[in-house]
Amino acid sequence: MKKIVPFLLILLVILLTYAFLDRNETVLFGDVMENGQITEILINNESTDKIVKITNVKLIDKIMKESSKMKVKKTDNYPEEIQYSLILKREDYKKTSILLGNNKLDISGSAEEEGIYAIEGRNHLLEIIKNEVLNWMSPVN
Numbered sequence: 001m002k003k004i005v006p007f008l009l010i011l012l013v014i015l016l017t018y019a020f021l022d023r024n025e026t027v028l029f030g031d032v033m034e035n036g037q038i039t040e041i042l043i044n045n046e047s048t049d050k051i052v053k054i055t056n057v058k059l060i061d062k063i064m065k066e067s068s069k070m071k072v073k074k075t076d077n078y079p080e081e082i083q084y085s086l087i088l089k090r091e092d093y094k095k096t097s098i099l100l101g102n103n104k105l106d107i108s109g110s111a112e113e114e115g116i117y118a119i120e121g122r123n124h125l126l127e128i129i130k131n132e133v134l135n136w137m138s139p140v141n
Contacts, residue, residue, distance in 0.1 A: 024075070026120055030068025034113050036090040038064060043129060044085045050136040059132070067125035072105070072117035079104035079116070084129055100126060 041054040041063065054060055079101030086098040088109075096109030102123065106116045 024073050026071050026073045028068060029070040029072050029117075029125070030064075032072060032107065032113055032115075032117065033064075033068070034090075034094070034096065034109065036092055036094065038088050039091050040089040042087040042089075043134070045136065046082050046084060048136070049139065051139055052134045052136050054134070063125070063128055063132070066128045070122065070124040071120040073120055074115050075104065075118040076116065077104065077118070079106055083126060098125075100129075102126065 038060050039055070041060055042051065043054070044051050054063070079099055080103070082099050082101055084100045086100060088096040088098070090096075094109065096107060096113055098108075099106040100123075103119050104116060105119065105125070107113045
């Protein structure tokens with residue numbers, strides 16, 4: 001019995017530490033993205049290998065506004081099946097890359113943005129890409 005009590009205390013400390021460290025909060029996608037006017041979005045449909053280049057400011061603003069309300073939470077698990085890859089270019093020449101799956105996204109860019117995120121609830125970014133009428137083109141060889 002005396003040996004079990006210290007073991008249980010150590011186990012309790014480990015479990016509490018894990019629970020405390022695993023408290024990634026849910027945030028909005030718009031809060032994750034670095035501020036700055038996006039001037040261009042390049043989207044690659046990974047299943048068809050077709051691409052679209054968006055430079056229309058109103059359409060860019062619509063995409064960013066709709067997707068900014070998406071709830072995300074940091075995770076270590078990479079997106080399962082990548083649907084689209086995106087490159088967002090800003091007026092300050094910075095770029096952000098996003099690998100977009102059904103339930104996760106992987107963001108590469110500035111240190112503030114970078115990470116893998118689980119999408120909680122609706123995937124607004126995926127919905128707007130699928131539902132918006134875009135001028136998809138085959139890549140030039």
